[in-house]
Amino acid sequence: MGSKTNQKEMGILEHLEELRQRLMRAVIALVIGVILGTFLAVPVLEALIQPIKEAGHMPLALSPIEAPTIFFKVSIVIGIVLAMPVIIYELFMFVAPGLEPHEKRYVLIGAPAASLCFASGVIFAAKVLLPTALPFLRGFLSGIVEQRYSIDYYVSFVSNIMLWAGVVFETPLVMFFLAKLGVIDHRGFAKARRIVIIGAAAGAAIITPTTDPLNMVLVMVPFMLLYELGILLARLARPDMLKQQYPPKERKRRKEKQ
Numbered sequence: 001m002g003s004k005t006n007q008k009e010m011g012i013l014e015h016l017e018e019l020r021q022r023l024m025r026a027v028i029a030l031v032i033g034v035i036l037g038t039f040l041a042v043p044v045l046e047a048l049i050q051p052i053k054e055a056g057h058m059p060l061a062l063s064p065i066e067a068p069t070i071f072f073k074v075s076i077v078i079g080i081v082l083a084m085p086v087i088i089y090e091l092f093m094f095v096a097p098g099l100e101p102h103e104k105r106y107v108l109i110g111a112p113a114a115s116l117c118f119a120s121g122v123i124f125a126a127k128v129l130l131p132t133a134l135p136f137l138r139g140f141l142s143g144i145v146e147q148r149y150s151i152d153y154y155v156s157f158v159s160n161i162m163l164w165a166g167v168v169f170e171t172p173l174v175m176f177f178l179a180k181l182g183v184i185d186h187r188g189f190a191k192a193r194r195i196v197i198i199g200a201a202a203g204a205a206i207i208t209p210t211t212d213p214l215n216m217v218l219v220m221v222p223f224m225l226l227y228e229l230g231i232l233l234a235r236l237a238r239p240d241m242l243k244q245q246y247p248p249k250e251r252k253r254r255k256e257k258q
Helices: 001-054 066-098 105-139 151-168 170-179 186-191 191-205 211-239 239-245 248-257
Strands: none
Touching: 001 066, 001 105, 001 151, 066 105, 066 151, 105 151, 105 170, 151 211, 170 186, 170 211, 186 191, 186 211, 191 211
């Protein structure tokens, strides 16, 4: 009895030690990413403020430490983006022992795919969402309010949108792994579509704090497309569920129609 208890305790301690090591690797990757980010912060910051510079405005520093503070904020955001592949890989490798042997190959595919999805979301926000939202925000109450932006508030606003967009673009992979682990199948995702549409509208209103329907659509449409892609991936994750859903004759008929 005591031997079994010790083995169980050792197993827990080993898992905690593995978690500590993987967290340390993730933190080291983040630190390296932030260091590299200090070399990229100035050109990235110039790209971020380009939309308001084109309107003839320069962001303001309201305190002596605001400029260096924003420099390090941008460096940290860049570091998170650069370290994301390592962070996701370490996370996947930590949960890999709980997967079936034939499922572990998805770790090697999932880590770079998740990183690519995150980067795609950040690029989408920087290249599509923000250039569309900022002109509307600059023109709102233009006859009453002079639009002059603090560099701190502006960069925080832009960074939040880009990071949230990166998280949203992870949706298909999250749905795939939930289906793969048997938490929910593609039919459950499909039934939740109406609720997801309402949630997407609410999320779009939070991510893009404007009353412009165009900006909300720019967030909602990509998310709903990602959700539909997630449903497709969830179907592919559990082909056994498809066999249960359609009897052999029905599958043959659907295949002939295709």
